[in-house]
Amino acid sequence: MQPSEISGIIKARFAKAQDSAAGDIIVPGEILLDVARYLRNPPLAFDNLHCITAIDRKDKVELVYTLYSICGHHGLTLRVYLTQGDLNVDSLSEIWKSADWLEREVYDLFGIIFKGHPDLRRILNPYDWKGHPLRKDYSSPAIVAKPKL
Amino acid sequence: MAVIEKIPAANLIAKIPGGGIFLTTSESVLKWGKASSLWPLTFGLACCAIEMIATGAAEFDIDRFGAGVFRASPRQCDVLIVAGTICNKMGDCIRRLYAQMPEPKYVIAMGNCAISGGIFYYDTYSVVKGVGSLGIEVDVFIPGCPPRPENLLFGLMKLQEKIRNEKNAAK
Amino acid sequence: MDTAQTKDIYTEEFLINMGPQHPSTHGVLSLELKLDGEIVTGCTPHIGYLHRSMEKLAENRMYTQFIPFTDRLDYVASMNNNLGYVMAAEKLMNIEIPERAKYIRVIIAELNRVASHLVATGTFAQDLGAFATPLFYCFREREKIVDIFDRLCGNRLTYNYMRIGGVQFDLSDDLIDMIKVFIKYMRPRIDDYEQLLTSNVIFLARSKNIGVLTKDLAISYSVTGPNLRASGVKWDLRKDLPYLVYDKMEFDVPVGENGDSWDRYKVRIEEMRQSLRIVEQAIDLLPAGDPTVKVGRIHKPAPSEAYFRTENPRGELGFYLVSDGSACPYRLKIRSPSFSNLAVVPELVKGVKMADLVCILGSFDILMGEIDR
Numbered sequence: 001m002q003p004s005e006i007s008g009i010i011k012a013r014f015a016k017a018q019d020s021a022a023g024d025i026i027v028p029g030e031i032l033l034d035v036a037r038y039l040r041n042p043p044l045a046f047d048n049l050h051c052i053t054a055i056d057r058k059d060k061v062e063l064v065y066t067l068y069s070i071c072g073h074h075g076l077t078l079r080v081y082l083t084q085g086d087l088n089v090d091s092l093s094e095i096w097k098s099a100d101w102l103e104r105e106v107y108d109l110f111g112i113i114f115k116g117h118p119d120l121r122r123i124l125n126p127y128d129w130k131g132h133p134l135r136k137d138y139s140s141p142a143i144v145a146k147p148k149l
Numbered sequence: 150m151a152v153i154e155k156i157p158a159a160n161l162i163a164k165i166p167g168g169g170i171f172l173t174t175s176e177s178v179l180k181w182g183k184a185s186s187l188w189p190l191t192f193g194l195a196c197c198a199i200e201m202i203a204t205g206a207a208e209f210d211i212d213r214f215g216a217g218v219f220r221a222s223p224r225q226c227d228v229l230i231v232a233g234t235i236c237n238k239m240g241d242c243i244r245r246l247y248a249q250m251p252e253p254k255y256v257i258a259m260g261n262c263a264i265s266g267g268i269f270y271y272d273t274y275s276v277v278k279g280v281g282s283l284g285i286e287v288d289v290f291i292p293g294c295p296p297r298p299e300n301l302l303f304g305l306m307k308l309q310e311k312i313r314n315e316k317n318a319a320k
Numbered sequence: 321m322d323t324a325q326t327k328d329i330y331t332e333e334f335l336i337n338m339g340p341q342h343p344s345t346h347g348v349l350s351l352e353l354k355l356d357g358e359i360v361t362g363c364t365p366h367i368g369y370l371h372r373s374m375e376k377l378a379e380n381r382m383y384t385q386f387i388p389f390t391d392r393l394d395y396v397a398s399m400n401n402n403l404g405y406v407m408a409a410e411k412l413m414n415i416e417i418p419e420r421a422k423y424i425r426v427i428i429a430e431l432n433r434v435a436s437h438l439v440a441t442g443t444f445a446q447d448l449g450a451f452a453t454p455l456f457y458c459f460r461e462r463e464k465i466v467d468i469f470d471r472l473c474g475n476r477l478t479y480n481y482m483r484i485g486g487v488q489f490d491l492s493d494d495l496i497d498m499i500k501v502f503i504k505y506m507r508p509r510i511d512d513y514e515q516l517l518t519s520n521v522i523f524l525a526r527s528k529n530i531g532v533l534t535k536d537l538a539i540s541y542s543v544t545g546p547n548l549r550a551s552g553v554k555w556d557l558r559k560d561l562p563y564l565v566y567d568k569m570e571f572d573v574p575v576g577e578n579g580d581s582w583d584r585y586k587v588r589i590e591e592m593r594q595s596l597r598i599v600e601q602a603i604d605l606l607p608a609g610d611p612t613v614k615v616g617r618i619h620k621p622a623p624s625e626a627y628f629r630t631e632n633p634r635g636e637l638g639f640y641l642v643s644d645g646s647a648c649p650y651r652l653k654i655r656s657p658s659f660s661n662l663a664v665v666p667e668l669v670k671g672v673k674m675a676d677l678v679c680i681l682g683s684f685d686i687l688m689g690e691i692d693r
Contacts, residue, residue, distance in 0.1 A: 191343045198347075203476075208463045239340060272373075
C-alpha cells in the first residue's frame with residue numbers, strides 16, 4: 001500500500017490525526033490506544049512495532065513509533081507530542097509485545113510514564129538511579145566534558 | 150644440559166653429578182610454579198572478550214604459557230583479566246569477584262576501557278573510569294582498543310616476569 | 321519425578337542468580353531464575369551492565385567522529401554496524417556514493433556476516449557441551465577473515481572502515497585474490513561443521529524441539545534476523561527492502577520450519593553459504609572507480625530526520641538520526657536487534673530444564689554490547 005493511501009484511511013477513521021511535513025501521522029496522546037488497535041487489525045495489519053523512541057525538543061517531547069507490516073510490505077511512523085509538564089501516555093504493550101521493553105527504555109531515559117504498562121521499571125540504568133539521562137537538561141557529576149581543542 | 154639452562158631459576162640450580170637431582174631455592178621453584186600456571190577467570194565484558202577468546206583459540210594459543218585453563222568460578226582462579234568497559238552497575242560485581250578470589254591473586258587490565266575508561270571517558274554518565282578507580286590494585290596494564298592477541302600474550306609474559314621477581318614468594 | 325515415594329516430600333522454589341559473570345550468558349547478562357528443582361518456572365532478565373551511554377555521547381560528537389563508536393555496539397560484526405550508521409547519515413545528508421563503494425560495502429558486510437555466524441555457531445556448540453572442537457575450528461576460519469580485514473584497514477575487531485560518502489581504503493587486487501582463495505577454502509569447511517554437528521545424535525537431542533518460537537509470537541515481539549527466519553517467516557531486508565546492490569545479487573533466503581534451536585543453528589549455517597555466493601558475485605561485478613566521494617569531514621545538514629535499517633547478522637539494526645543544523649546530531653537512536661530478541665527469551669524458558677535454558681539463550685545469539693549500548 002502506498003503511504004498516501006495509508007494516511008488517507010487513518011484520517012478518514014480518526015478525525016484528529018494529521019499529516020506531518022515528513023509524511024508521518026501525528027496523533028494526539030488521548031486517542032493513541034484506539035489508533036493502535038485499529039492499525040493492528042486488517043486492512044492495514046501492522047503486526048510489527050519495530051521501534052519506540054523519544055526526542056526532547058525543549059518545549060515538548062516527541063514520541064516516535066515505527067510500525068511495519070510484514071504481510072503487507074508497508075510501513076508507518078506515528079508521532080505523539082507531549083507537553084513537558086504532562087508526560088503520560090497509554091502503553092501499547094497489550095497490542096504489540098515488543099512495546100514492553102521499548103517503553104521501559106523510554107521511561108528510563110526520558111521519564112515518560114506509560115499508563116497500563118505491566119512492569120514500568122528502569123531497564124538500562126541501575127534501579128535506584130536518579131534523573132533521566134537523555135533529557136537535554138540532565139547533568140551529573142560523573143560526566144567529564146570533552147575539552148574543546 | 151640445555152634444558153636446565155632455560156629454567157628461570159637456572160643460575161641457582163646446581164646439578165649433583167651422577168644423578169637426576171638438582172639444587173635450588175624453594176622460593177624460585179614456588180615462583181616458577183606460580184608464574185607458569187596462572188588460571189584466568191572468564192571475565193569478558195565487551196569487545197576485548199572476543200580478542201581474549203581468540204587468544205585462547207588455536208592460532209595464538211594462550212595455553213602454551215600455562216594460562217589456558219579459564220575457570221568460571223573466582224574461587225579457582227589466580228588472575229582476573231578485566232577485558233572490556235566497566236559500567237556503574239558492574240562495578241560492585243567486580244569488587245565482589247575480586248574479594249572472592251583466593252590469595253595470591255593478580256589483576257590484568259586489558260584494553261583502554263579497563264585502564265581508564267578509554268573512548269568512553271568523556272561525556273558519559275555511566276562508565277567507571279578504569280579498574281583502578283574501583284579500588285583494585287592492578288598489576289599489568291595492556292593498552293589497545295582492542296589489544297591484539299600478541300599484546301595480551303606480552304602482557305601475560307610481563308606478569309610472569311613480575312611474579313618471578315617478587316621479593317616474597319609466599320605472598 | 322513424582323513417584324509414590326517422592327510425592328509427599330516438601331519442596332520449595334528457590335531463586336538463583338545466573339549473574340552477570342557466567343560462562344554461558346554471552347556477555348554481562350543477569351538472569352534471575354526461579355527454579356523448582358531443575359525446572360525453570362520464572363525468568364527475569366536484568367540488563368544494563370554494559371550501558372555505555374552511547375546515545376548521549378552522540379549528541380556531543382560530530383557525525384564522522386561517531387563512526388568508531390558504532391564498532392563497539394555489535395563488536396563481532398563491526399562492519400555491518402558502520403554500514404548502518406553511514407547509510408543513515410548519507411540518507412540524512414542526501415549524499416550519493418559511487419558504484420564501486422556500493423560493491424565494496426556489500427563484499428565486506430557479507431564477509432563480516434560469515435565471521436559473526438562462525439562465532440555464533442562455535443559458542444553455541446560450546447554451550448551444549450562440545451567444549452573445544454567446533455569453537456576452535458570456527459575461530460580458525462575467523463582468523464582468515466580477520467586477516468583480510470587487518471590488511472584492509474589495520475584493525476582486527478573494531479574496523480572504523482566505512483565513511484560517510486564511501487569507504488576509507490580501496491580494495492586492492494591482492495586483497496581480492498585473498499578473498500577468492502578464502503571462499504574456495506571456506507566452502508568445504510562449512511560441510512565439515514555440518515558433519516560434526518548437524519546430524520550428531522547428542523546435538524539433535526539437546527536442540528531439537530527446544531525453545532520453539534512460533535510465528536505469531538516472533539512477529540509480536542519484533543524478533544528479527546535468523547531467529548525470525550527459523551520460525552518460518554521469510555523476511556530478509558536484503559530481499560524485501562533492498563539497499564546498496566543486493567537487488568543485483570542472486571541468493572536464497574533460508575527459512576526454518578519449527579522455530580526450535582536446531583533450526584536457528586541450521587539457518588545460520590545456510591546463511592554462511594549464501595553469503596559466500598554473494599561475495600563471489602560482487603567480486604565479479606566490481607566496477608572500477610573511486611571508493612569514496614569527497615564530502616569533507618564536518619557536516620552540517622539541514623534540520624531533518626532519517627531512519628535507515630540494515631540486515632545485521634543478528635537482525636535488523638536501525639539508526640534514527642535527527643539533526644538541528646549543527647555539526648553534531650540532535651538525537652541518535654540505535655534500534656538494536658538483540659534488544660527485541662532477548663525480550664522473548666523469558667517466555668520461552670518457562671517449564672524447561674536449566675540446561676535447556678542455556679541452549680535457548682545460546683541459539684538466540686544475543687550480544688550485550690548492542691543491547692545495552
